[in-house]
Amino acid sequence: MPKRVAVLSDIHGVLPALEAVLAEPEVRAADRIVLTGDITAGPQPAQVLDLLTSLGDRVAWVSGNADRELLEYRTGRRDTVPDPIAPWAAGQLRPDHLELLARLPLSLTLPVHGMGRVLFCHATPRDDEEVVLVDSRPDRWREVLGGLDADVRTVVLGHTHMPFVRLAHGRLVVNPGSVGMPYGRTGAHWALLGPGVELRTTDYGIEAAITRLARDSSYPGITEWADYFLRARATDADALAAFGPRDGRGDTV
Template identity: 65%
Template sequence: MVKRVAVLSDIHGVLPAMEAVLAEPDVTGADLIVLTGDIACGPQPTAVLDLLRGLGDRVAWIRGNADRELVEYRRGLRDSIPGPIGPSAARGLREDQVDFLEGLPTSLTLPVEGLGTVLFCHATPRDDEEVLLVDSPLEQWAQAFADVGPEVTTVVCGHTHMPFTRLAAGRLVVNPGSIGMPYGRPGAHWALLGPDVQLRRTLLDVPSATARIAADSSFEQVAKWADYCLNARCTEDQAYEIFGRQTRPSGP
């Protein structure tokens, strides 16, 4: 049984945001840090992976769709990646880092004090790109959980970059939001689990972080990218419009 879990999702290769969250006392004091995917696809992928891997067994890893796409790009299995920064991030990874991302699991289940058996995944338990939002119909949540065992009482996911908690299909659902690419409001969003659920936000010195990212990255449009992402210039309304156009799996 794990007492306290810090959940960090959708880091997207933003080192200053990652460092700020790791410095939080509740993250430092957590028994385990769980990364729910989309870790490296961003301006500082190598540094972010090295920092997190240096924490050893304190970190449990889950691969997200963006991590999978980096691997597929490097392996020659695809010739493009959604979003402008993906190819640059893929080229920046060392071969050992590509191998590491390729070997990551897509989900993790463990008991957390106060919450019971918790399943961690990136988007949903059945698909690393499926879009489910706080207001998605209950039948869509039920379909996404069709193969999840009855012992699982809490599901923690990421992918949509907007934090929320809700009940769906008899389970508590938690989305911590995004560390490096928040939608709706600035700040590095994360969650603390055990014995309850706390949605947390770490504020950044955005101009300083943007300047540092611009100095570190080889991506030509990195300053514009960092300004857009760290200032959360994608609003909730824009995010919902984008997600509403994406195709969801239609059945279990």
């Protein structure tokens, strides 16, 4: 049973942010690293996948909706992707990258010291695009968590790029935030599990990272992309306003 698990979510192909988190002593010492999806859709998708695969079996992978969309686009199962950078990112992937993405599960469970069985997923345990937020109503949490085994007491998810920890019907829900595309504040956000939960932020050189992305990525408009996302131009209030309607909070109960 792993004693310490580092959780990295929503890397979105930002290599400098990933490198900074992987260099953290607690991440280097962790028994396992779990990726909770949206690994590739960004300016350095191939480099990010190559670095993560070099870590071998220490890494446990979960697919996100953006990873699925890149795969579907590249294999001709869809003609468009909502994220403007995704079609370009899909074109950067080698056949072995596509094979890796095709194998990724939608969720996985691991025992973690002091926490029992922990379920890891991208958006919700049943869907890779559903939205749940720190202020989602209790009925929404009951709906998205209702099918889980009773012994799963902690659920770790990503998708909305904003870190939080909350209780929902007796289960602890953890969102580590985003490594590569944070909303609300700068830095690479991640979490450390076992025997409790720590939300962590790794500060790294944003100016240098933007310069590096502009030099190393051929994505058109990379400077504007990096300036917006690495500087966290979208506030948490902006993100909550955008995501809020998607958690069903306006539905009549």
